[in-house]
Amino acid sequence: MGPATVPRDRVDYLGSLGTSWKQQTLLNIVKLRYGDVPVFLEVSQVIAGYQLQTTVAAGVAAGNASASTVGPFVVGGTAGVGDTYTDRPTVIYSPLTGVDFLNQLMTPIPPTAVLFLLQSGYSAKLSMPMVLDSINGINNEARRGMRRAADPRFARLIEILNQLQLKGGVESRIDRPKQGGETSLIVFGPNPDPEIAALSDELRKILGLKRGLHEIRVRYGGYAGRDDEIDLMTRSMLQVMLELAATVQVPEAEVAEGRAAAGLVDSQPPGAAERPAVTILSGESAPKDACVSIEYRGRWYWVPDTDIQSKFTFGFVMLLFSISGTGAKSGAPVVTVPAQ
Secondary structure (H helix, E strand, O other), X not given: OHHHHHHHHHHHHHHHHHXXXXXXXXXXXXXXXXXXXXXXXXXXXXXXXXXXXEEEEEEEEEEEXXXXXXXXXXXXXXXXXXXXXXXXXXXXXXXXXXXXXXXXXXXXXXXXXXXXXXXXXXXXXXXXXXXXXXXXXXXXXXXXXOOXXXXXXXXXXXXXXXXXXXHOOOEEEEEOOOOOOOEEEEEOOOOOOHHHHHHHHHHHHHHOOOOOOOEEEEEEOOOOOOOOEEEEEEOOHHHHHHHHHOOEOEOHXXXXXXXXXXXXXXXXXXXXXXXXXXXXXXXXXXXXXXXXXXXXXXXXXXXXXXXXXXXXXXXXXXXXXXXXXXXOOOOOOOOOOOOO
């Protein structure tokens, strides 16, 4: 019985874990809009236990006498078959607290991870506005807390990086010397294509980099004013979630009453605001066509299944959770399953 359960169980548990992970993420984004505390439960172990027990019993009796009489010879018998099937899965949950909470949610995403995202094919238009607060002192838009407009140069930087990606004019490299820590580099190699060369020169000019510099160190932190490095102020996962929370369409009355923070509302007129990275709608009843949906405070919130850009970006946020943790995870509880 054991081997036959593997194909079924793996797919079923993957589907359930994936759905619950998306729901948990969406719920915490909505909670942040309402000033509520995000709470995460990690599924640290899943143990599927099965038991199949079969019993067969039989009995025969023969004779021609009882306690008082003698009669004809009689043969009698009994038979019985029984099956017992038990499915007893064990799911272990671990709350994200303490050091794990700090590493997973409040530690800025490492610049190395940002470069890996670009190198692995994620568009600069998707990844950079999501994970960066600034690059060499050029600010990205911020919606959380005190609203800040983006520096016009930031959008141009992202456009140039995206074009260089498409044309193969930019690469990432990680140097790991024998002594000292690793160094992240972004490389604009010599290229005979005049368009790529022009884009690279414009990027260096906007960032204040030395002309003709091909290998540029990438560091975390505020702008140091150097012409041979790129300084990235990256966001933590909590900041990423706060940015998305500001674009959740909540009832306008709840913002007016102070129940929810300022941001997009359900009565927002079309075209009044720039399209959010992830469209999160709300309504009084459960949606019929949603990629992920949750209920909070008696109201439903969801990402439409017909909005491919929102679904793709929401999936990217899930990926960021996987790469944002920089510390060691605490050990999961040890569970002993007796053999039967």
